[in-house]
Amino acid sequence: MQEPLRSISIHCELLIRVLEQGHYDTASEHAQHVRESARKMRDLIHDLLAFTRLTDDEPEYPRKADAGVIVKRTLEHLRSLIESNEAEVAYEGLPVIQGQDVFLIQLFQNLIENGIKYRGAEPPQIKISAERIGKMWQFAIQDNGAGIEPQYQQQIFTIFQRLHGDDVPGTGMGLAIAQRVVEREGGRIWVESSLGKGSTFYFTLPALDDSSEAKA
Secondary structure (H helix, E strand, O other): HHHHHHHHHHHHHHHHHHOOOOOHHHHHHHHHHHHHHHHHHHHHHHHHHHHHHHOOOOOOOOEEEEHHHHHHHHHHOOOHHHHHHHOOEEEEOOOOOEEHHHHHHHHHEEEEEEHOOOOOOOOOOOEEEEEEEOOOEEEEEEEOHHHOOHHHHOOHHHHOOOOOOOHHHOOHHHHHHHHHHHHOOOEEEEEEOOOOEEEEEEEEEEEEEOOOOOOO
């Protein structure tokens, strides 16, 4: 959090200096840097609050969530990003699972957004699927993006970890939040990727026990 605060401080001082010296032509440039740094701070605080919420105690009873509905709602949130990147997101036959809607939307949103932002030369194409394996559903979110080098495939789930610096907007918390959502429900998350050939993020979530009383 120190980086955007430092930038705000520096450019505020420069803004005051150029105004005092009557250099109004450069004032707008420094004001723009202040505005951008403030936006970064806002986004960072938002993601930190989201991450903090995920440290709460586990729910006392299983909650039922329709993954298809969750993805549909997520895509509505991401509509402008999808349209501006001419992205295509395909999914079908997603199951009803155990989890809380608000957290699952964060999970899918971060992973889909990741596949769009870290795109390759072609328009992003993302495919979402799920497979029942024992007592868990294994989801796959596949993209045709830039891919991730093997040495970074564990590192990317670390909080504040960003591989592309400021070239791609973000706080570096999206995948950490995704991991926390999955682990909160007793699942796990990992990625398989080849540089230049896209990535597939896998994660597991509990299937509902038909004998249990789940609440929607």
